[in-house]
Amino acid sequence: MFNTDLFEKELSTSWLGRELFFFDELGSTNTFAKNLIGDGSLHGALIITDHQTHGRGQYERSWETNSGENLTFSIVFEPGNGNRLTVLTLACALAVAEQLEDITKQQVELKWPNDVLVNENKIAGLLTEASFNGNKFKRVVIGIGLNVNQTEFSDELTDWATSIKNLTKDDSSREKLLARLLTRIEYYYRLWESVDIELIKKINKRLIGYGKWTSISVDSDLLDGEYKFLGINESGQMVVLNKELEVNTFSYEQVRVHFNSQPG
Numbered sequence: 509m510f511n512t513d514l515f516e517k518e519l520s521t522s523w524l525g526r527e528l529f530f531f532d533e534l535g536s537t538n539t540f541a542k543n544l545i546g547d548g549s550l551h552g553a554l555i556i557t558d559h560q561t562h563g564r565g566q567y568e569r570s571w572e573t574n575s576g577e578n579l580t581f582s583i584v585f586e587p588g589n590g591n592r593l594t595v596l597t598l599a600c601a602l603a604v605a606e607q608l609e610d611i612t613k614q615q616v617e618l619k620w621p622n623d624v625l626v627n628e629n630k631i632a633g634l635l636t637e638a639s640f641n642g643n644k645f646k647r648v649v650i651g652i653g654l655n656v657n658q659t660e661f662s663d664e665l666t667d668w669a670t671s672i673k674n675l676t677k678d679d680s681s682r683e684k685l686l687a688r689l690l691t692r693i694e695y696y697y698r699l700w701e702s703v704d705i706e707l708i709k710k711i712n713k714r715l716i717g718y719g720k721w722t723s724i725s726v727d728s729d730l731l732d733g734e735y736k737f738l739g740i741n742e743s744g745q746m747v748v749l750n751k752e753l754e755v756n757t758f759s760y761e762q763v764r765v766h767f768n769s770q771p772g
């Protein structure tokens with residue numbers, strides 16, 4: 509069972525995770541966070557559950573995870589507008605990657621738009637959802653599923669999912685891990701807020717395929733030829749160069765990059 513007392517004792521952030529909603533069991537932390545009432549008062553709130561029964565992933569997929577072994581949580585941000593949210597998602601993914609690299613001592617990469625991989629195996633995934641009041645931006649919820657102590661995965665996932673324990677053979681304290689991860693996320697949030705180019709550079713260095721020629725599909729159509737992946741720009745658009753050396757930018761919703769045979 510996730511120990512909230514230990515987590516709160518370990519937490520050294522100034523605002524992130526200071527408001528905590530913990531549930532033994534919950535359908536989806538993202539759904540809960542999106543529906544929370546409290547306009548403008550929830551910045552930094554953390555929703556966490558030990559047993560997520562209807563976890564959701566990108567592209568309407570489900571996120572399945574053993575109860576009590578992993579981290580399934582959502583963070584509420586209220587930045588005032590819904591601009592550059594792709595960068596914010598990748599900033600959180602960067603924090604996850606660095607935290608995992610500290611623990612596993614292995615190279616951790618980001619796969620556009622929001623997967624975290626080690627040796628081409630997925631160890632964490634992020635789901636970002638913005639909420640609006642009518643057409644006024646209200647909040648953004650970033651949900652993170654991180655495989656910590658789970659060692660067996662379903663047949664469907666077993667070939668491409670991994671966990672910290674699979675990599676280190678050791679159990680990790682989820683409470684300490686989450687407390688440290690939030691410190692990193694808080695730091696990168698500040699860089700994101702101040703539109704710091706260092707954040708973009710750090711993200712790009714970790715993006716799989718950065719600087720490489722690859723094929724891409726736009727709005728589900730595979731484009732002819734190869735494109736050089738130049739990472740993201742400050743707005744969070746993906747930048748590619750075609751063989752004629754023309755630069756094109758695409759939004760996150762439009763594009764998928766094909767680097768290997770994994771799903772997604």
Ligand code: BTN
Pocket residue numbers: 535536537538539560562563564565566567569571579580581582622623632633634635651652653654
């Ligand atoms: C993906 O890789 O497709 C994204 C997975 C995101 C899963 C997390 S677990 C906590 C939060 N609540 C959800 O329902 N989904 C996210």
